[in-house]
Amino acid sequence: MANQDFPSFSSLYAHILTLSPPLSPPPKPTSPSLTPKIASLSLHPTLEAALHILNNDLPSAHFLVRHMQAAPAYEGMFLHGILHRIEGDFDNARAWYRNVEESEVFRQTWGVGKGEDEEEIKGLERARDFISRVEGFVKRKAGDRDSLGRQSISEINSVVEFCRRKFGEGEVRDASDAFVQDDERTREIKQSMLTGGKGFREF
Structure with missing residues (x-):
């Protein structure tokens, strides 16, 4: 399988969906041989980043998303x-989700649902x-890994x-x-994290 060719996004995407779902911090990509195959398709950076995330190749994905961290690159x-959710940087993940909560892609993915009541x-x-x-x-082994894995895949698939x-x-x-260039707010956050005593936010 390592030498299999994937001539299109669809064929590579279908294969990646058969891999273990990204849920907790990975020690390495699920399939390192897929990294150059993903890059060779020259996809839109959001699709390339998503494929890297699905392959648990967070460094490759991070390289791309760090160039898309301001509007309108929602x-x-x-x-x-x-990515930060999978990485285990949960507060950072919450901050990014809050930053895009009004975007069309986030509303399509999470919309409005019903609670237990x-x-x-x-x-x-x-x-x-x-x-x-x-x-x-991740921290207490509380919950069903399979169910959480399915929801992780569902979220990424929606994007x-x-x-x-x-x-x-x-x-x-x-x-x-x-x-996109960082907007003023993102630059201020970065600066305050480095020099303002608010802790370090890994961008």
Whole structure:
């Protein structure tokens, strides 16, 4: 399987979905041989980052999402939060989710659901509950790994499908339009984390 060719996004995506779902901090990519195959497709950076995340290759994904951490790159910002959730940096994940809660991609993924008492729960609340359940599993082995893994895949799949529709799955020869400069707020957060005594937020 390691030498299998994947000539298109669809074929590679279908294969990656057969791998173990990304849920807790991985020691290494699930399939290191897939990293160059993903990169060779020259996809839109959000799709490439999502495939790296699904392959538990967080360094490769992080390289891409760090260039998409301000509006209007909400898809990359959301993936940044998902990456930190998998990485085990749960407070950082919550911050990124909060930053994109009003975006179309986040609303499509988390929308509004029903709680145990059948009251409506806003998307950010549902997403934060999921992060907390993953955190409980990682730190205390509380919860069902299979169920959490399925929800992790469902969340990432929703972002992937949104990006497929928005950006297409063909080759992107020049991805510079997808990358954005940090906005003033992001620059201020970075500076305060480094010098303001508020702790370090890993961007």
